[in-house]
Amino acid sequence: MSIYQHFRPEEKEFIDQVLNWQSFVKDNYAPRLSDFLDPREQFIVQSIIGGENDCKVSFFGGNEHAERKRAFLYPEYIEPSQEDFQCTLFEIEYPDKFIHLTHPQILGSLMGLGLRRGKFGDILLDEKRIQFLAASEVTDYIKLHFHTVGKTTIALAEKSLDDLIGSQEEYQEIQATVSSMRLDTILASITKISRQKAVSLIQSGTVKVNWRLVEQPSFVVQQGDLISARGYGRIKILLIGDQTKKEKWRITVGKLK
Known part of the structure; x- marks a missing residue:
């Protein structure tokens, strides 16, 4: 089973980069430091590296509430310190x-x-x-x-x-059940607006996913995504759980207004 099928096609280049970092750590028995990553990129790194023994990963971006963080990949003999994240x-x-x-x-x-x-x-x-x-x-x-x-x-x-001044971005954790992982469905459910209003917001160019403009209501949201809608704050997809008997998705999100 290809690792790529678990992620979006446009994420292939970043996945290849993560795999190269992983190979470097294993082959050289030395650490590798990434640039600052957005929440979705952090999720991808954690998904690929998380269960490894020969290559481990830690994240840091100033404090635990940081949105953008650097990933430090390292062999198990290293104990990461704050200085390692540079x-x-x-x-x-x-x-x-x-x-x-x-x-x-x-x-x-x-x-x-x-x-x-x-x-x-x-x-x-x-x-x-x-x-x-x-x-x-x-x-x-x-x-x-x-x-x-x-x-x-x-x-x-x-x-x-x-x-470092305290992060102002406190997210309220919300559990929800949604009929699909479409962007318009998620936006409507979490912000309590109509599906029609959510579609209008997306098509008018006021909604971004991971800082990239998305104008397709059918765009499929995945775990680790950060959605921002002008006038409605930010939504982090923290966890996509299992499906109910009625084939709805149980999700956990963080909502910032």
Whole structure:
């Protein structure tokens, strides 16, 4: 049985990458560190590596509530430490009395540096404080090139991970029973809107799965997916359980508003 049939066709390239990481650890008896991964990617890594003895995996992205985390694959003789994940915490200093910076503005400016999204972890906002995590290997590049968010001049202060502001993303765990794993069905069930409204939201381009725009109501949602719908918050698919006698799916999701 092919490992690929358990995942989406478009995920094949990432699966191949995970398998290469696994082979590296086994062949060299040495660890391998990934970029920051989204929840679905973390799920794929855990699914492939989770039961291995010769290659184990741990995740870290600043704290236990982090959404984006780096995966550290390692042989069993290693005991992973926080330092192994090579995460650098930056705090953005800006004229907060006059300027209000948003998450999309910060992410857009970071992506404008020409680095992959995987080089950045979560962006955290707490009242007037703004922090973001970055892969330590690009720390010097960020210091050299990241001086503005939009038209606002900023300064960067490198912080200890102990200074990480608390994650604002608290998810409410919800158990539900759904007739199918279609995107429109999941969205309607968890947000308590009509199926017709869910279809309209998806087709109007306001719904993303794992940060990618999805406009097909029939898109099949899988465990580990993160759904975001404009005006309705975020939904994490934590667990897809078994089917009921009426062939409905028992699922557990985390809902953030």
